[in-house]
Amino acid sequence: MTDTEATHGGQQAVDAALAHGVTTMFTLSGAHVFPLYDAAVGGRQTVESGGLAPMRLVDVRHEQTAVFAAEAMGKLTRSPGFAVVTAGPGVTNAVSAITGAYVNGSPLVVIGGRAPDARWGTGALQELDHPPLVESVTKSATTVHDAASVRAAVDDAFTIAGAAHRGPVFLDIPMDVLFTPAAPTLGTSTAMDRSPDDGDIDSVAAVIRSASRPVVVLGSDVWADGAENAARAFVDALGLPVIANGMARGVLPPDHPLLVTRARSLAFKQADLVIVAGTPLDFRLGYGVFGSPESPTQVVHLADSASQVATHTALAASAHGDLSRVFTAIAEAVSDPLAISAWSDELRSAALAAIAADAPMLASDADPIHPARIYGELQPRLSDDTVVIGDGGDFVSFAGRFIEPATPGRWLDPGPYGCLGTGPGYAMAARIAHPDSPVVLLMGDGAAGFSLMDIDSLVRQDLPVAIVVANNSGWGLERHPMRFLYGYDVAADLAPTPYEDVVRALGGAGESVTNPGDIGAALDRALAAGVPYLVNVHTDPEIAYPRSTTGV
Numbered sequence: 102m103t104d105t106e107a108t109h110g111g112q113q114a115v116d117a118a119l120a121h122g123v124t125t126m127f128t129l130s131g132a133h134v135f136p137l138y139d140a141a142v143g144g145r146q147t148v149e150s151g152g153l154a155p156m157r158l159v160d161v162r163h164e165q166t167a168v169f170a171a172e173a174m175g176k177l178t179r180s181p182g183f184a185v186v187t188a189g190p191g192v193t194n195a196v197s198a199i200t201g202a203y204v205n206g207s208p209l210v211v212i213g214g215r216a217p218d219a220r221w222g223t224g225a226l227q228e229l230d231h232p233p234l235v236e237s238v239t240k241s242a243t244t245v246h247d248a249a250s251v252r253a254a255v256d257d258a259f260t261i262a263g264a265a266h267r268g269p270v271f272l273d274i275p276m277d278v279l280f281t282p283a284a285p286t287l288g289t290s291t292a293m294d295r296s297p298d299d300g301d302i303d304s305v306a307a308v309i310r311s312a313s314r315p316v317v318v319l320g321s322d323v324w325a326d327g328a329e330n331a332a333r334a335f336v337d338a339l340g341l342p343v344i345a346n347g348m349a350r351g352v353l354p355p356d357h358p359l360l361v362t363r364a365r366s367l368a369f370k371q372a373d374l375v376i377v378a379g380t381p382l383d384f385r386l387g388y389g390v391f392g393s394p395e396s397p398t399q400v401v402h403l404a405d406s407a408s409q410v411a412t413h414t415a416l417a418a419s420a421h422g423d424l425s426r427v428f429t430a431i432a433e434a435v436s437d438p439l440a441i442s443a444w445s446d447e448l449r450s451a452a453l454a455a456i457a458a459d460a461p462m463l464a465s466d467a468d469p470i471h472p473a474r475i476y477g478e479l480q481p482r483l484s485d486d487t488v489v490i491g492d493g494g495d496f497v498s499f500a501g502r503f504i505e506p507a508t509p510g511r512w513l514d515p516g517p518y519g520c521l522g523t524g525p526g527y528a529m530a531a532r533i534a535h536p537d538s539p540v541v542l543l544m545g546d547g548a549a550g551f552s553l554m555d556i557d558s559l560v561r562q563d564l565p566v567a568i569v570v571a572n573n574s575g576w577g578l579e580r581h582p583m584r585f586l587y588g589y590d591v592a593a594d595l596a597p598t599p600y601e602d603v604v605r606a607l608g609g610a611g612e613s614v615t616n617p618g619d620i621g622a623a624l625d626r627a628l629a630a631g632v633p634y635l636v637n638v639h640t641d642p643e644i645a646y647p648r649s650t651t652g653v
């Protein structure tokens with residue numbers, strides 16, 4: 102078939118997605134989007150003969166799971182994930198997940214169905230003008246009104262979503278436009294010039310050269326921009342200690358002498374320069390204010406694009422562009438390693454001391470179970486390629502502290518938008534993107550309630566995942582801050598529900614654990630199960646993750 106043959110909009114959209122290397126469409130059914138399915142499966146003949154479908158169709162039980170899964174494909178593969186949702190409630194159910202992708206900078210294309218143009222304004226089923234709803238949380242949100250333009254519009258959507266700074270693109274296609282065959286016109290995408298500015302690089306280099314206690318923070322965009330090797334070469338060449346966040350965790354392996362993530366507060370207090378790369382200067386980084394008011398620390402911000410360079414705080418210097426080129430250019434401009442080994446050794450020692458100090462907590466025999474004990478058992482069972490996903494409050498904060506990934510791009514946390522319920526969707530994507538790697542999904546019992554029904558989708562589609570729920574019978578990360586602020590808590594209690602029974606009913610398996618000594622064997626069974634397997638660990642409701650702020 103040539104590109105100029107008349108095809109329906111679903112075919113045009115799927116052709117465009119395939120041309121961008123997309124292999125999976127996540128969806129929940131609705132008649133408004135049937136042509137997209139028809140194209141994905143290759144039509145009736147392919148389905149009836151059991152032939153090879155052009156694109157894998159993964160259907161779920163709630164649209165948010167479809168979009169969380171597509172977002173996670175973007176995070177894991179660094180090219181846009183793809184979700185299709187039906188008109189009206191299909192789109193509104195997708196909004197939180199689209200927003201998460203926007204805040205996380207995850208490349209994602211979402212196509213929504215839409216009531217037919219020919220009926221617009223007459224009260225058609227699920228008639229809703231979606232783009233204004235998602236405009237503020239997407240890079241682009243438009244409606245395709247011309248049947249011949251679907252291919253070009255979807256092609257552009259993938260190009261825009263995948264270009265730094267990455268993010269979601271939304272398109273809706275009216276039913277009559279989508280069902281009507283037309284000869285597609287092709288898009289014309291142009292590559293952006295992402296070279297960093299020489300002057301910016303020189304300024305950054307000058308600041309770095311004069312620092313005596315610098316520290317580097319590597320964030321998710323380092324991974325998203327494919328800059329993990331350049332980042333490592335940069336810190337190795339200059340001898341810079343590193344704190345890793347988000348998808349950049351694992352850029353330096355746990356035994357690397359410059360990895361000082363666990364000495365983060367000491368580093369931020371005493372550094373004279375913090376170089377933040379590939380992540381915003383948001384609440385997770387004290388809004389970019391380090392040191393003390395008397396001697397504030399200098400800050401350099403390196404971003405994947407101009408729009409991401411912080412404007413809310415004073416910067417000593419900044420640079421933006423292709424992050425690999427940014428790192429390489431700065432390393433060349435600084436040229437010699439800094440004479441800071443006493444400082445980096447001090448931070449590394451502090452990090453190792455913090456890790457050593459955790460040992461008793463990780464081995465805790467407390468009854469009820471201390472949540473840290475779960476990590477004590479999990480740590481030795483994680484292979485270097487395991488994808489670890491966190492969906493929850495305190496339990497996931499403990500994960501951030503105790504799990505140090507060996508490679509980047511295999512740690513999926515809720516990100517700064519912090520939307521609970523991502524877990525099953527993220528796990529689905531991890532299992533598809535890395536079919537040969539173990540996938541461990543860590544969930545709070547509260548978080549589990551948002552999307553446990555989508556274990557059904559994992560079961561039906563033969564996507565085994567080891568699920569660990571830390572069941573503290575409540576919303577721990579709300580219970581304890583409320584007690585701290587008010588002296589009491591409300592709306593924070595849940596029951597010690599046997600969530601494994603839910604998974605069993607859906608065709609998976611699982612067990613409850615109340616004895617710390619039984620956790621390890623239960624994890625082994627979960628990892629070997631070959632089906633979604635939920636280990637429901639009943640943990641002490643009184644234990645809060647030790648934190649200094651509520652993150653507000």
Ligand SMILES: Cc1ncc(C[n+]2csc(CCOP(=O)(O)OP(=O)(O)O)c2C)c(N)n1
Binds near residue numbers: 493545575
């Ligand atoms: C969709 C959504 N609703 C509410 C919140 C607020 N919130 C943040 S953490 C948290 C508690 C999570 O409880 P759980 O998953 O059981 O983990 P725990 O803190 O108990 O370990 C809540 C309700 C949120 N982040 N996202």
Ligand SMILES: [Mg+2]
Binds near residue numbers: 546571572574577
């Ligand atoms: Mg909980």
